[in-house]
Amino acid sequence: MLTNNTFKHGVHPPEHKDETNKSPIRQFPFAPLFILPVEMHIGAPAEILVRQGQEVSRGQVLAKAGGYVSVPIHAPVSGTIRSLGNVHTISGKMVQGIYIEPFPSSTQEVMEGTPVDVESANPEQILQAIQDAGIVGLGGAAFPTHVKLKVPDGKHCDTLLINGIECEPFLTTDHRVMLEQADDIFMGIRYLIKVTSAKRVIIGIEANKQDAAKHLAWHIPRGLPVEIKVVPVKYPQGSEKMLITSLLGHEVPSGGLPIDVGAVVVNVATTAEIGRLLPHGRGIQERVVTITGPAVKKKGNYLIPIGTPLRFVLEEVGVTDNISEVYMGGPMMGVAVSNLDISIVKGTSGIVVFGEEHVTKSEKIFPCIKCGACVDACPIFLNPSKLGILAKFEAYDKMAESYNLMDCFECGSCTYVCPSHIPLVQYFRLSKSIVRKRKTKEVTNA
Numbered sequence: 456m457l458t459n460n461t462f463k464h465g466v467h468p469p470e471h472k473d474e475t476n477k478s479p480i481r482q483f484p485f486a487p488l489f490i491l492p493v494e495m496h497i498g499a500p501a502e503i504l505v506r507q508g509q510e511v512s513r514g515q516v517l518a519k520a521g522g523y524v525s526v527p528i529h530a531p532v533s534g535t536i537r538s539l540g541n542v543h544t545i546s547g548k549m550v551q552g553i554y555i556e557p558f559p560s561s562t563q564e565v566m567e568g569t570p571v572d573v574e575s576a577n578p579e580q581i582l583q584a585i586q587d588a589g590i591v592g593l594g595g596a597a598f599p600t601h602v603k604l605k606v607p608d609g610k611h612c613d614t615l616l617i618n619g620i621e622c623e624p625f626l627t628t629d630h631r632v633m634l635e636q637a638d639d640i641f642m643g644i645r646y647l648i649k650v651t652s653a654k655r656v657i658i659g660i661e662a663n664k665q666d667a668a669k670h671l672a673w674h675i676p677r678g679l680p681v682e683i684k685v686v687p688v689k690y691p692q693g694s695e696k697m698l699i700t701s702l703l704g705h706e707v708p709s710g711g712l713p714i715d716v717g718a719v720v721v722n723v724a725t726t727a728e729i730g731r732l733l734p735h736g737r738g739i740q741e742r743v744v745t746i747t748g749p750a751v752k753k754k755g756n757y758l759i760p761i762g763t764p765l766r767f768v769l770e771e772v773g774v775t776d777n778i779s780e781v782y783m784g785g786p787m788m789g790v791a792v793s794n795l796d797i798s799i800v801k802g803t804s805g806i807v808v809f810g811e812e813h814v815t816k817s818e819k820i821f822p823c824i825k826c827g828a829c830v831d832a833c834p835i836f837l838n839p840s841k842l843g844i845l846a847k848f849e850a851y852d853k854m855a856e857s858y859n860l861m862d863c864f865e866c867g868s869c870t871y872v873c874p875s876h877i878p879l880v881q882y883f884r885l886s887k888s889i890v891r892k893r894k895t896k897e898v899t900n901a
């Protein structure tokens with residue numbers, strides 16, 4: 456089960472997992488108002504089907520998928536649509552959204568749909584059911600899972616990798632899911648095998664979650680071709696490409712996808728959600744979120760209805776008076792929240808809150824001293840130092856054409872090690888979005 460195989464480079468930030476990894480998943484209370492942005496996944500926004508004043512049941516479809524790369528949104532509570540209007544999102548952009556006020560005395564029972572039988576359903580029916588359930592990557596990417604699972608013509612999937620790595624500091628969502636939802640995970644794997652035709656399945660887990668590895672190993676159903684592999688702790692081990700290198704020894708080519716080396720990678724919580732929802736024909740209305748950080752009083756793992764306002768979450772768990780930074784996701788790949796009026800969405804794996812005393816305010820940025828630490832840290836062998844200099848000169852096209860900027864998956868390892876405090880990953884995020892916009896313009900003008 457234990458392997459020493461790992462990818463080259465990477466970093467070892469403090470883990471901070473002990474603060475919540477023993478905390479069982481608890482149901483979070485229902486907020487007085489829910490806010491559901493139609494853009495909580497990658498792809499086309501969902502299209503609203505309800506109107507102001509309409510009464511809805513928990514699990515009902517409120518907005519349908521806006522295209523193939525899109526998913527519907529289900530009601531997280533039974534209640535009344537208070538209004539439709541613009542809502543805040545983590546990106547700072549205002550998008551269309553739905554406000555729901557729950558019925559005060561409802562039992563909040565979830566609507567049952569049409570079950571999808573794993574034995575008799577064909578791959579296309581399962582893919583459709585995954586889209587209909589509104590499932591996206593719960594590790595944080597929020598990419599529609601049915602699109603990711605569709606094996607393109609001419610390619611084939613040898614290995615299904617279930618990603619239970621969770622290398623992001625502070626977060627223990629996937630850890631608790633592996634300890635508490637083993638049956639759902641294995642049911643999800645049955646659906647995924649049918650869709651991908653994978654011959655073998657590997658669940659990858661980091662060595663700081665040995666209890667989860669043992670628990671899952673004990674519960675593998677007879678006849679299911681599943682192996683558990685435990686890899687050394689190193690960030691960003693949980694990224695798809697790193698996991699493939701560590702477990703399969705293959706390098707995904709630049710600009711390529713896991714399927715190019717015969718693999719499909721699915722997050723473990725997403726797998727559990729497939730196994731939990733499809734047998735009931737239900738849609739996703741809640742998810743497990745780690746709420747932690749030094750400024751949080753009641754740290755833990757909570758099952759939180761989608762659309763719960765962040766402000767309500769922080770009130771319920773209690774935070775110190777002097778909060779300074781709130782991250783959605785972890786501190787390495789998460790996003791600093793600039794507005795507490797956003798809500799928990801499908802991609803929210805964690806909320807990490809720091810007080811003023813835990814944050815070094817506006818560290819001075821020094822010039823690059825060519826120490827090479829960022830080059831040694833980058834897991835995909837980019838040259839962050841050179842890319843950083845080019846970003847300062849706004850040489851975005853050169854960054855993309857000569858230095859593989861678009862391969863950067865924004866893991867933040869380079870920023871973490873830089874002694875000059877150069878915000879490299881922030882530069883690269885911005886540079887990538889400029890390159891993408893330019894490309895879209897070129898295609899539109901062509």
Ligand code: SF4
Nearest residue numbers: 833863865866867869
């Ligand atoms: S953020 Fe990009 S450039 Fe920096 S280490 Fe990660 S992949 Fe490499």
Ligand code: SF4
Nearest residue numbers: 823824826827829873
């Ligand atoms: S780590 Fe920072 S200072 Fe060192 S080479 Fe990279 S960008 Fe320059």
